Amino acid sequence: MKELRLMKGNEAVAEAAIRAGADGYFGYPITPQSEILEYLMAQKPYETTGMVVLQAESEVAAINMVYGGASCGKKVMTSSSSPGISLKMEGISYIAGAELPALIVNVVRGGPGLGTIQPSQSDYFQATKGGGHGDYRLIVLAPSSVQEMYDFVKLGFDLSFKYRNPAMILTDGVIGQMMEKVELDDQIPRSTREEIIKACPWATTGKTPDRERNIITSLDLDSSKQEKHVLKLGAKYDKMEAEEVRYETFGCDDAEYIFVAFGSSARICQKSMEMGRAKGIKVGLLRPITLFPFPKKPIKELAKKVKGMLVVEMNLGQMIEDVQLAAECKTKIEHYGRTGGIIPTPEGILNALEKQIIGG
Numbered sequence: 001m002k003e004l005r006l007m008k009g010n011e012a013v014a015e016a017a018i019r020a021g022a023d024g025y026f027g028y029p030i031t032p033q034s035e036i037l038e039y040l041m042a043q044k045p046y047e048t049t050g051m052v053v054l055q056a057e058s059e060v061a062a063i064n065m066v067y068g069g070a071s072c073g074k075k076v077m078t079s080s081s082s083p084g085i086s087l088k089m090e091g092i093s094y095i096a097g098a099e100l101p102a103l104i105v106n107v108v109r110g111g112p113g114l115g116t117i118q119p120s121q122s123d124y125f126q127a128t129k130g131g132g133h134g135d136y137r138l139i140v141l142a143p144s145s146v147q148e149m150y151d152f153v154k155l156g157f158d159l160s161f162k163y164r165n166p167a168m169i170l171t172d173g174v175i176g177q178m179m180e181k182v183e184l185d186d187q188i189p190r191s192t193r194e195e196i197i198k199a200c201p202w203a204t205t206g207k208t209p210d211r212e213r214n215i216i217t218s219l220d221l222d223s224s225k226q227e228k229h230v231l232k233l234g235a236k237y238d239k240m241e242a243e244e245v246r247y248e249t250f251g252c253d254d255a256e257y258i259f260v261a262f263g264s265s266a267r268i269c270q271k272s273m274e275m276g277r278a279k280g281i282k283v284g285l286l287r288p289i290t291l292f293p294f295p296k297k298p299i300k301e302l303a304k305k306v307k308g309m310l311v312v313e314m315n316l317g318q319m320i321e322d323v324q325l326a327a328e329c330k331t332k333i334e335h336y337g338r339t340g341g342i343i344p345t346p347e348g349i350l351n352a353l354e355k356q357i358i359g360g
Contacts, residue, residue, distance in 0.1 A: 002184060002186075003183075003184040004181055004184070005181070006179055006182075007146060007179060008146070008176070009146045009175040009176040010032075010035035010036045010177070011035055011039045012146050012147070012149045013036050013169070014035070014036045014037075014039035014043070015039070015043075015150065015184065016149075016185075017051075017153055018045045018049060019184065019185050019186070020075070020188055021049070021075060021187070021188035021190045022157070022190075023050075023051060023052065023190055023191075024065075024066075024069050024074060024076040025052070025054070025077050025078065026054050026056050026078050027055065027056065027062050027080065028055060028058060028059045028062050029055070030059075030081045030084045031081065032081060032109055032117055032176050033081045036079045036105065041055075049190055050190055051190065059080055059088050060088070060090075063078055063092060063095075066091070066095065066102050067102075070100035070102045071100060071203065073191075073196040073197075073200030073203030073205060074196070075161075075190070077103035077105065077157075078102075078103075078104055078105070079107065080104075080105075080107075081108065081109045081173075082108050082110075082111050082120070083109075083111070083113070085104070089131045089132035090133070092104065092131070092132050092138070093136060096137070096166055096218075096233075097136060097229075097233075098218040099165065100166070100216070101157070101160035101164055101166070102160060102166045102167070103160060103166070103168075103169070105168070106168060106171070107176040108121055108173070110122060117341075119343060120340075121264075122314070122318070122339065124313070124318040124319050127140045127168055127291060134230075135233065136233060137165070137237045137240070138166055138292060139156070139159050139167040139240060139293075140168050140290060140292045141167065141168070141170065141289065141290060142169075142262040142263045142291050143171050144264065144266045144267050144287065145175065145180060145267070146179065146180035147180065147181075149169070149176075150182050150183075154188075156168075156169055159244065161199075161200075163239075163240060164236075165236065165240075172263055174263075174343065175263065193205065202216075240292075240293045241294075241296075244290060244293050245295050245296075245297075246289035246290040246295075247290070247298055248287045249284065249285065250273060251277070251283070251285065252284035252286060252302060253284075255283055255302075255306055256281075256283070256307050257282065257284070257309070258283065258285065258286055258302055258306050258309045259272065259273060259284070259285045259286070259309075259310050259349070259353070260285075260288070260311045260312070261285065261287060261313065262288050262289075262319065264314070265312045265313055266285065268344055268346055268349060269285050270285060272346040276350050281358070283353065286298065286299065288319075294322050294326065295326075296322075296326040297326075299327055300326050300328060303326070303330035306331055307332070307357070307358075308331055308332040308357035308360075309332070309357075310333075310352060310356065312335075312336050312349055313335070314337060314339065314342075314343065315339060317335040320333065320335045332360070334360065336348070336349060336356065
């Protein structure tokens with residue numbers, strides 16, 4: 001029987017990292033994600049698994065430590081909250097350009113600027129559109145429970161190594177701070193140097209009898225070579241869109257209206273859906289799990305069948321643009337959002353559906 005434990009979302013991320021066989025965590029404290037670093041420090045995984053946990057001198061230092069560890073084929077990660085992720089963006093772009101695996105966790109707080117320490121989903125554009133410079137994408141996973149905060153650490157590592165591309169868990173202060181029961185996996189051993197050399201022939205693990213040294217860089221001053229590299233990255237992102245789309249639906253088979261929401265907003269929409277059904281409103285919910293790659297096809301198919309979609313987010317309207325593009329003008333689409341750290345209520349969401357879609 002698997003171990004069950006009552007944990008905060010942030011604690012679940014940290015425990016998952018240890019059990020997933022992570023080699024290193026490099027971070028910096030910032031509300032509302034500091035428990036990830038604090039939990040790892042308290043657990044002292046270096047004494048049990050050999051995992052390195054280091055509080056860097058800044059967010060910029062932390063992401064470049066991740067860059068170094070990833071260059072060696074190590075399973076490394078960082079975490080932060082919105083302003084801290086902004087500081088890491090140059091390094092994230094470097095990691096993507098160098099085709100390195102890494103896991104980044106963003107426990108989103110309200111912005112812009114320092115904003116507030118309260119929950120938000122306002123980093124959607126930053127995460128899904130390549131918040132740093134250049135033509136690149138992150139694999140973006142959006143958990144809606146503490147269990148998924150735990151599960152998506154291993155999934156994020158697996159996908160990042162599969163595609164040699166950074167993956168991000170985009171969550172928020174609601175899920176990071178809430179406590180739920182979590183089913184824990186058995187410990188996965190950290191990879192040995194020999195296993196890394198075999199599995200990661202691109203890594204800077206030194207010269208071996210059957211290969212030369214590797215050089216890791218995201219720089220190429222030859223325009224024709226750089227274009228080929230960027231086109232190669234584009235083909236990789238196309239493959240992600242073909243093979244890695246993840247989403248969940250509730251009550252969509254007979255629905256006349258659809259909520260589209262991710263993360264904590266999706267959990268609240270489930271209650272709104274129940275309340276709507278009780279009033280005779282046939283409403284369903286589509287929850288994107290991967291924000292990139294985005295579930296374009298299921299949204300397009302649902303748009304052909306329903307009278308309208310309400311996109312619910314804790315921001316001024318960001319994911320709605322992807323929903324509108326996916327729906328191809330097949331149905332009415334409106335947005336309902338709260339900002340500044342205010343969390344939408346089930347009643348407020350249902351009222352918005354009735355006013356903006358049904359009665360609009």
